[in-house]
Each structure stands twice: as structure tokens, then as C-alpha cells.
Amino acid sequence: MSERAPLPQIEPALAIEVIVGFIREQMTQAGFERLVVGLSGGVDSATVAFLAARAMGAENLLAVRMPYRTSSAASETDAMRVVNALGCRTERVDITPMVEPMLALIADDDPDALNVRRGNVMARQRMIVVYDRSAADDALVIGTSNKTEALLGYGTLHGDMAAALAPIGDLYKTQLRAVATELGVPPEVIAKTPSADLWPGQTDEEELGRSYDMLDRALYALVDRRWTVDRCVRAGLPRDLVEWVDRRVARMEFKRQLPPTAKLSLRTPGFDHLYPRRRPGSRRE
């Protein structure tokens, strides 16, 4: 691939130092010591689990594994590799009996649309489980969405995108591997093919129709470097890829923002009632 449109780089040790400081500060400011992560067996949640353990100690991390009946056995094996490497607490909650009654209500002639709807139900059920566990464990939910997903809107609103803090939200998928390696995430987890495992045989790259390598080159050029589509093409990226990414980033803007409010009053949150999340009085007692 053209090195004129390079992959985003990262200095893993530095990124880890910044993220660990971020997690600690968020926890201190919110008045919490414990974290809950939904652990899938993939590299994103594994990386977040390692970061959380480094920031707060493995004893303060609860990793919740939430398989569905069609989830791959490898996902469970890899999730346990992470748990064993960290020595954190873990729970297994089978979401099958929770989602089956809902899935039975879903019918769609279009198999792709059906997969998306079913996947959303599973992602949102997992959200319900981790949030319930966070209440039981006096913990915050730590998010596992990365920058590639956030920009492409490749995630479920109020599902896997729901979290109290987003430690890897500014790391592209291709940068995560370097960070995961530096953290000591098991190599089997780092090397595996990325998948949301929402249906058998699903892979991210097949569903997105592009490789993460190409997606991240296009995103880095368009977003971080503010290049035009034409400039990306001049640098060697395929026009159809760049145009698809550009449109998708715009189309998915709604997933990155709070819902708009119809402004009526003198002062309205989001418009002219603007405060930092963490300020005197915001810490829970």
C-alpha cells in the first residue's frame, strides 16, 4: 500500500501512560475504585482490561463474559486467557435466555437487516448486564470502542458503545495491536481475526467490506490530517474506498453525539449551560 497515505503511528508506552493517567483521574474525580468490562475475547476488550488493571489493580476489575448460544468457543477460550493473565475477577452470564424471547419477535425478509437487528439486541442485552453488574459491584463501566469503530459508526448505540469512560476511543484499530503487545495481552488474542461474533463466521472486515489496514489509512488521512478525498486518491488510496469512508463518517455522526434538544429556554444544556463533567459537587459521596 502507498506509504504516501500511511497508517497512523503510535508510541505504545506513551499512549499507555496517558490512558492509565486518564482512567485514574476519571475514577478519582467520579469517586469510584472499581471497573466492569464486557470481555469478548477480542483484542479491544482485552486491551481495555489490561489498561484497567494497570490503572486500578486487577482486584478492582470485574470482567464479564457474556456468550450467546452461537458464540464461538474460541471467544470464551481467549477471554479466559485474558482473565488468567490478569488475575482479575470474572463472571460468565449466558445471554441466550435473555435475548431469545426478543429475537423470536424479530422477523425480516432481508437476512442482512435481520443480522443487524439481532446483533443490536445482543449488544444491548450485554449492556444491560454490565450496567447491572456495575451497580452491584459499585463500579463504573469501562468502554471498549476504538476510534475506527467510532468514526465508522461500527457499533451499537446504547449497546457496546455505552460506557462511563472510553479509554481507547482515540486509538485506531491498527494502533491497538501495538498497544496490546506492549501491555502483554496474550498473542493469540492479538493475532485473531477481528469479529463481533454476533453470528457464526462473522468478521469485521467482511462486514465492512474493507480491511482495517485500508480503513485506517483513509480515516487517518481524512480525519487526522484533514485531507480532501482528491488528495487521498492522489496519495494512492482507491477512490471508492475513500468516498465510502467519507460518507460513512458523515452518516454516522449521530452515533457520536448526544441527541439534539429543541432550544426553548434562556439556558439549555449543550447550548449555553456548559460545564465540565467533573467539577466540585459532581463526585458521588
Next chain:
Amino acid sequence: MEYRIALAQMAPRLGDLDANLGLAGDRVRAAADEGAALLLLPELALTGYLLQDLVPEVAMRADDPRLLGIGAGAAGMLVAVGFVEETAEHRYCNSVALVRDGELIGLHRKVYLPTYGLFDEGRFTRGGDRIRTHDAGAPIGRIGLSVCEDFWHPSLPMLQAHDGASLLVNVAAGPSRAPGGPAGLAAIGGWHKMQDTYALLGTVPLAFCNRVGNEEGLTFWGGSRIVAADGSTVAQAPLWEEALVVGTLDTDDLRTARYGLPILADERLELVRRELDRIIGERAGIDGVSKD
């Protein structure tokens, strides 16, 4: 004559004036123990940075006893400290005060409020309209104060150098972007290049105090430093973590530097002014001003 400068690279608590006054007091005592003639606390050290609508809640007047008393217990030591100032006209400014023995020696209101990219300062505070130097007496002499973004406008430190500054002081709250990446404008390397250059071209020593810590996802990078009038590094604080770093400057070095490199004295200020008048006139479309 030698004097010592202490840089308190600290992480203020967002919106918590009382806590930050306490943190500042700790640094004052530590700097006094180090025999510092001048202590720098970062930009908005008393309030934290991402204040948004907290600005009026944490603002204080420049004659507020809490501000003027900040160096209490460190007789004779100058303290430069960043705070939100509310002027008599209820203008809210991102200011730095220079205080000693309960007296206000100097005040600078941040002129250039970054309101682009991740910055939104002009939304919540108003810019200052003075670029001056302040007489701190022997041994330091005149101090030119500035706040963070002010330093991205070279006219400001150069005006202060021409206005007799024998020390430039910049207090900052610089958030990191693309850490470890190539040295772009926003990167740490860019700041260091700029500081070295100002010291060299102004033939004036410089002290820079940047905060650390994390607010709302922004991580402030620290890296505070003292640079001598020849552009060499006198003291360098670590990145990311809190530190109290002390360095020694010698007023003789300024004398030597300015004899060896008399560029400040050679500057054609009347020529600069004439050309500036022309450029301003052309930009504003004033009749009778042409490019010729």
C-alpha cells in the same frame, strides 16, 4: 548575580479554588526551602483549565487577599500564578499575577485566547489588551509575563524583550495531542524549539511552567523548563508528572550574551513600525496606503 527560579509543575483540581490555594501554598513553602527568588505556578493554577460556565464561580479580583497572600510565609519571594480574573468592569480574563509579600507587582491578561481545534477559550473568557513588562527589582529586573498561547505569537515575547525584559515568563496549560508523533506545531518539540528561539533572538532568559494532570480526557504534558539567554537549557522538568524543578540564572550571562550578540539593540524598531503601519493600513483598506 545568581538567582534561583522554581517551577511548580502541578495538577490543579478543576473548579476547586480552596483545594488549589492549598496546593499552591505547598509549592510556595517548597520553593522557599529551595531558596527560590521566583516561583512559577501554571496557567489557571488556582482554578483548573476546562472551566466553561464555572468561570464566574471561580473568578477573583486582582486585589483579592487570597491571591495577594499566596506567597505568605516566603518573605521576599516572587510568585507568578495563573487565575481567572474578574475586572472592575466584570470582564473575565485568563490572567497571571506576579505577587510578592502581599503586593501585586505585575499582572498580564492572556491576549491570545485559542478558540480553534480542541480549544474554546474565547467562548468563556475575554482577551487582554496590554503587553508590558514589570519591574521586579534586583536581581531579576524586569519580567515579561505571558500565558500559554501568547507564546505562539512571536510579536509578544519580542515586544517584551524590547521593553526591557530581563526574564520572560510563560505559564501554560498545554494539552497533549499525538504524543510521540512527529514534531508538529502542537507537539512538545514545537514548544521547545520556540522557547529556545525566543531566548536566543531576544537574548533573554526564559522560564516556562506547564501543568500536568488530566481534565475531561485532556492530558497536560508538563515539560516545564528554564532556558538561558544563549538558548541553552538550564533546567528541565519531566513530562506528564508533578515536579518542583529549580534552576539558577546569572545576571552576568545576560550582559555577556547581549555584548556578544547585540541583535536586540540593532533592531530597527522605527522601520518595523513603519512597515507595520503600512500592512495594517492595507489590511484595513485605509486610503493613501499602498504596497509601493
